[in-house]
Structures are given as C-alpha cells and as structure tokens.
Amino acid sequence: MKQKSATRKTALYFKKTWSLYLMMSLPVAFALVFRYLPMTNIAMAFKEYNMFKGVWASPWSDPVFKWFEKAFTTKDFWDALRNTLMLNSLDLAFGFPIPVFLAILLNELAFKRYKKVTQTIVYLPHFLSWIIISGIAKQLLAPRSGIVNVLLNSVGAKPIDFLTNPTLYIGTYIAFGLWKEMGWNTIIYLAAITGINPELYEAAEVDGASRWKKIWHITLPGIRSTIVVLLIMNLGRILGSEFDRPYSMANSLVMSVADVLSTYVYRVGIRGFQFSLTAAVGLFQSVICVIFLFSANAIAKKFGERGIW
Amino acid sequence: MVKSTKRKIEDLIIAMICFLFIILCLLPVVNILARSLSSTQALINNRVSIIPVDFTLESYHYVLKDVAFVRSLWWTAVLTLICTLVSLAMTILCSYPLIFDSLKGRKFLNGMMLLTMYFSAGTIPNYLLMKDLDLINKPLVLIIPNCLSIFNMIILRSFLYGIPDSLRESAQLDGAGPVAILRKIYLPLSKPVLATLALFYAVGRWNGFSDALMYLPDAKYAPIQLKLYQVINNLSAIETAQQEGFSAPMASEGLKAASVMFATIPIVIIYPFLQKHFISGVTLGAIKE
Numbered sequence: 001m002k003q004k005s006a007t008r009k010t011a012l013y014f015k016k017t018w019s020l021y022l023m024m025s026l027p028v029a030f031a032l033v034f035r036y037l038p039m040t041n042i043a044m045a046f047k048e049y050n051m052f053k054g055v056w057a058s059p060w061s062d063p064v065f066k067w068f069e070k071a072f073t074t075k076d077f078w079d080a081l082r083n084t085l086m087l088n089s090l091d092l093a094f095g096f097p098i099p100v101f102l103a104i105l106l107n108e109l110a111f112k113r114y115k116k117v118t119q120t121i122v123y124l125p126h127f128l129s130w131i132i133i134s135g136i137a138k139q140l141l142a143p144r145s146g147i148v149n150v151l152l153n154s155v156g157a158k159p160i161d162f163l164t165n166p167t168l169y170i171g172t173y174i175a176f177g178l179w180k181e182m183g184w185n186t187i188i189y190l191a192a193i194t195g196i197n198p199e200l201y202e203a204a205e206v207d208g209a210s211r212w213k214k215i216w217h218i219t220l221p222g223i224r225s226t227i228v229v230l231l232i233m234n235l236g237r238i239l240g241s242e243f244d245r246p247y248s249m250a251n252s253l254v255m256s257v258a259d260v261l262s263t264y265v266y267r268v269g270i271r272g273f274q275f276s277l278t279a280a281v282g283l284f285q286s287v288i289c290v291i292f293l294f295s296a297n298a299i300a301k302k303f304g305e306r307g308i309w
Numbered sequence: 310m311v312k313s314t315k316r317k318i319e320d321l322i323i324a325m326i327c328f329l330f331i332i333l334c335l336l337p338v339v340n341i342l343a344r345s346l347s348s349t350q351a352l353i354n355n356r357v358s359i360i361p362v363d364f365t366l367e368s369y370h371y372v373l374k375d376v377a378f379v380r381s382l383w384w385t386a387v388l389t390l391i392c393t394l395v396s397l398a399m400t401i402l403c404s405y406p407l408i409f410d411s412l413k414g415r416k417f418l419n420g421m422m423l424l425t426m427y428f429s430a431g432t433i434p435n436y437l438l439m440k441d442l443d444l445i446n447k448p449l450v451l452i453i454p455n456c457l458s459i460f461n462m463i464i465l466r467s468f469l470y471g472i473p474d475s476l477r478e479s480a481q482l483d484g485a486g487p488v489a490i491l492r493k494i495y496l497p498l499s500k501p502v503l504a505t506l507a508l509f510y511a512v513g514r515w516n517g518f519s520d521a522l523m524y525l526p527d528a529k530y531a532p533i534q535l536k537l538y539q540v541i542n543n544l545s546a547i548e549t550a551q552q553e554g555f556s557a558p559m560a561s562e563g564l565k566a567a568s569v570m571f572a573t574i575p576i577v578i579i580y581p582f583l584q585k586h587f588i589s590g591v592t593l594g595a596i597k598e
Binding site: 013017019020021023024027028030031034037038040041042044054102105106108114115117120121122124125127128129130132134135136137139140144145147150153179183211243244247248262265266269270275278279282285290293 | 333334337338340341352355357402405421428429431432435442454488515518534538562572580581
C-alpha cells in the first residue's frame with residue numbers, strides 16, 4: 001500500500017515536470033556531445049594517434065608520457081610557455097590597475113551626462129574583434145604611412161616598425177589589450193562603488209574631508225574585496241591563453257616573443273598534424289590552469305572573500 | 310552646499326583626464342575611418358589624420374566589387390541571425406528548468422552545465438570531435454558547437470530566479486503547466502534580458518574567428534572575420550583583383566581600412582541598443598548560485 005502511494009507520487013511528479021525534463025534534454029545533449037564527449041579524446045595525449053584508426057584503436061604510446069617528454073624537450077614549446085607567462089604577466093601588471101584608476105575617476109566625475117558619454121565610449125572597444133583591432137593596429141603603426149610614424153616623423157624622429165621589433169611588439173600587444181578592455185573592466189568596480197553606503201561620504205563631507213581623503217578612506221576600502229577577488233582570479237588565469245589576439249597580432253618576424261601555447265597548438269597540431277604532441281601540450285596547460293584557478297579560489301576564500309564559486 | 314573653487318577646479322581636471330581617455334579610445338577608429346574615406350593620393354602623401362582628405366567612397370566601392378567579400382558579409386549576417394535565435398532558445402531551455410527548486414536532479418544538471426565553464430577538452434580533442442562528427446567544412450560547425458554559453462545561461466537564470474515565486478504559484482493553482490508559465494509569465498517579463506543576451510550572442514558570432522579558421526579550411530563558408538584577416542594580411546584574392554584594376558601601391562591601405570570598417574560598422578550600429586542593458590547583464594552574471 002505504502003509502495004503504491006510512492007509510485008503514484010512519482011507518477012504525479014513526472015506528470016507535472018516531464019516538460020521541464022524535456023526542455024532540459026536539449027542543453028544536456030549539447031553539453032554531453034560537444035563538451036564532455038571530446039574529453040574522451042584527451043586519451044590521445046597518451047597514444048600514438050593515427051588518423052585512420054581513430055583515438056580508441058590507436059596504440060598506447062611507450063612510455064605513456066612520451067608526448068609530454070617530447071614537448072618538454074622542444075624549444076618551441078618552452079618559448080610558447082615562456083611567452084604565455086610573460087604576456088599574461090605584463091597584461092596583469094598594466095591591465096589590472098588602470099581600470100581601478102579609471103573607475104574611481106569616472107565615479108568622481110561631477111557631470112552626469114558627460115560621465116555617461118565617457119562610459120559609452122570607453123566600453124566600445126570591448127565589442128570589436130581582435131581581427132578588427134589588429135587591422136587597426138597594423139594601419140596605425142605602419143612604418144611609413146601609419147599616423148603614429150607620421151607624427152614621429154613630423155617631430156624629426158626616425159620611423160619605427162612597432163610590429164616587427166620583438167620588444168616593441170610586446171609593448172604594442174599589451175597596449176592594444178589595454179585599449180580594448182580597460183573601459184569594460186571598470187564595470188565591475190563601478191558596480192562595487194555603487195554598493196558603498198552613501199552615508200559614509202556624507203559623514204566625511206561634514207568632517208571636511210578632501211576628495212583624495214574620501215577616495216583613500218572610503219572608496220578604495222569599499223571596493224577592496226572586489227579588487228582582491230579579481231586580482232587573485234586573474235593570477236589564476238596566468239597560464240590561460242587567448243587565441244584570436246596573439247594569432248592576429250603576430251607576424252613571422254616576432255614569433256620568438258609572439259607565439260603562445262594556443263597558437264603553438266594550432267600551428268603544430270592542426271596545421272602540422274602532430275595531434276598527439278599538441279594534445280599533450282593542451283592537456284598540460286589545462287591541468288595547470290585548473291590547479292591555478294582552484295588554488296586562486298581557495299586563497300580568495302581564505303582572505304574572507306566570496307570567491308567565484 | 311556651495312562648492313568651493315578648489316572642488317570646481319578638481320572637477321575640471323577630472324573631466325579633462327576623462328576626455329583624454331575618450332580621445333584615446335576614439336582616435337584609432339576615427340583614423341581608420343578617415344583613411345577609408347580618403348583618396349589614394351592623400352594616403353600616399355601621408356596627409357590623412359582624423360579627417361578624410363579628398364573625400365571619396367572609392368575604397369568602399371572597391372571592397373564592394375570583391376564578390377567573395379560581399380558574399381561573406383551577407384553570409385555572416387544570416388549566420389549571426391540563425392546563431393542568435395538558436396542560442397537564445399537553448400539558453401531559455403537550459404535556464405528555465407533550473408529555477409524550479411523542487412526539480413529532482415536540479416543540482417546535478419546545474420553542476421554539469423557549470424563544470425563546462427572550467428574544464429574544456431582543449432583545441433585538439435575538440436578538433437577531432439568535429440572531424441568524427443563530419444562537421445569540418447560544413448556551415449553547421451559555426452552554429453552548433455557554441456550554441457550555448459553557460460555564462461549567458463547564468464545571467465538569464467539569475468534574472469528568472471528574481472521573478473517572485475508567487476506569480477508562478479498562482480498560475481500553477483490555476484492549472485497552468487511549466488510551458489504555459491514560461492510562455493505567459495516568464496518570457497514576457499524577461500524581454501530586456503533576452504534582448505541583451507541576443508546582442509551578446511550576435512556580437513560573439515559576428516566577431517567569431519578561431520572556429521572558422523580551424524574548422525573551415527575551404528573558403529566557401531568563411532565568415533567576415535576570416536575574410537578580413539585575409540585582406541589585412543594580404544592573403545586574399547582582393548589584392549590580385551585590385552592589382553589588375555589599378556596600380557597605385559598605397560591603394561590597398563585604403564582598401565584595408567574600408568574592409569575594417571565593413572566589419573566594424575554593424576557593431577557600432579547595434580552598440581547603442583546593447584549599451585542600455587549590458588551593465589545589468591554583467592552584474593547579474595556575477596551571481597553564481
């Protein structure tokens with residue numbers, strides 16, 4: 001009798017909710033096929049992958065870590081790893097403080113309409129693709145005809161080829177990254193500033209605090225936790241790599257500093273057919289990234305912050 | 310309270326620094342726009358800065374003569390529309406069931422979806438999957454593999470979660486099923502968020518490059534970013550066409566500028582609509598369960 005009512009209950013439950021499960025089935029199928037199924041292909045990092053046999057029928061490599069060992073003895077791999085770390089660190093060093101500065105600046109802006117216009121404009125580059133931006137960069141910095149060199153020329157300086165000199169390429173790469181994202185990255189800080197209790201400012205006003213004092217003692221402490229979380233999370237992503245940005249900005253003359261892990265995997269793997277080797281490199285990168293991200297999250301929580309999950 | 314002179318001066322200085330940021334953000338785009346609208350001669354003589362010199366639509370004209378480029382523009386527009394609709398549907402299908410606290414297995418399904426944000430198979434395993442599914446060189450490869458963004462799903466889910474349960478419960482008492490509730494209550498209320506997500510998806514597809522580069526070795530279905538990449542880096546047939554047409558060495562610069570503008574203008578056009586909503590979208594996305 002008891003069992004019967006339980007069955008009835010289950011039947012009733014499914015009668016009420018089957019449509020929800022039906023809805024969910026499509027996204028679940030999508031995730032299984034396009035996100036989880038390819039994870040089985042990771043096995044090829046430990047196999048002698050043969051295109052005609054497929055991943056499963058290909059024999060295991062001997063030793064199992066053969067492709068990892070091979071990658072670790074390749075100069076191109078170490079270059080890509082070093083460049084990934086270098087470019088990401090520079091991105092963080094410049095790309096992290098500037099949005100904080102800009103957000104505080106925008107918050108202090110007294111003219112409301114003007115503030116809106118400024119925000120609208122500084123957010124815009126975020127929506128342009130890296131292909132567009134690389135096109136813009138190549139035109140702006142062209143050795144003879146680019147506006148930057150035309151300006152340099154007018155003050156008597158020699159033309160500079162920014163994109164083919166390795167050191168200047170790094171600078172250009174970082175500068176355009178900043179150009180694209182600095183405005184966008186203020187959003188989260190501006191939202192945090194909005195959350196600060198306005199009474200604090202009013203009280204400071206009554207006490208005669210200067211603008212600088214208010215920024216230092218109210219605004220900055222008010223967004224401190226946001227800054228800490230974002231900083232730690234960005235540190236956690238230090239080995240991650242974008243693809244469009246390095247791929248579109250680079251050229252053959254600066255490969256020694258421009259090739260990062262993602263472009264290396266594409267070039268050697270998909271273009272060069274060394275699938276097992278690059279799958280190993282990709283797996284190495286993912287594993288380190290996940291470890292970094294989890295540690296970063298744990299550290300953020302240790303600092304008493306919310307973390308990202 | 311009357312503002313002191315010191316405060317007013319500070320305000321002006323801040324406004325001026327902000328103006329510098331505005332200039333910094335606009336200058337590169339304005340320069341390219343000016344170049345695209347200038348004559349070949351003006352470009353050769355390096356006379357173009359932020360205002361078009363000898364205004365002409367010549368460069369645009371030449372870009373429009375390139376059949377492959379124009380076809381790619383149209384194809385990308387159609388593709389963007391399809392992708393946006395498919396992705397929006399998928400996002401709704403995924404986020405709506407997840408707001409029912411009583412749904413059995415909700416935690417598991419939710420976790421399964423979120424996990425894909427942190428772990429991905431990687432470039433090569435994904436590439437082999439496309440090969441195995443026989444999607445290489447098929448237009449579908451630009452639509453299906455990225456038709457659901459978990460980040461956007463979280464935004465919508467957070468929004469739907471914010472709609473009072475009482476609305477749902479009273480409808481349930483009236484005998485409405487989940488689908489009717491979605492259609493009659495939730496979807497009408499979430500129009501602004503859906504608009505934001507539609508624009509996020511649309512921008513994402515319009516700007517998408519790497520999937521086309523990796524999965525579409527044939528140029529037939531090349532979307533605009535791939536085409537633009539080829540133009541910028543002199544890999545395209547546009548160069549040869551132009552060399553046959555007219556021989557000025559700098560002409561390609563104007564042509565490249567115009568090509569960049571073709572890819573940029575649609576974004577700039579939809580940007581004002583996008584801008585109204587995305588801030589709330591980004592902050593909603595920060596809430597993750």
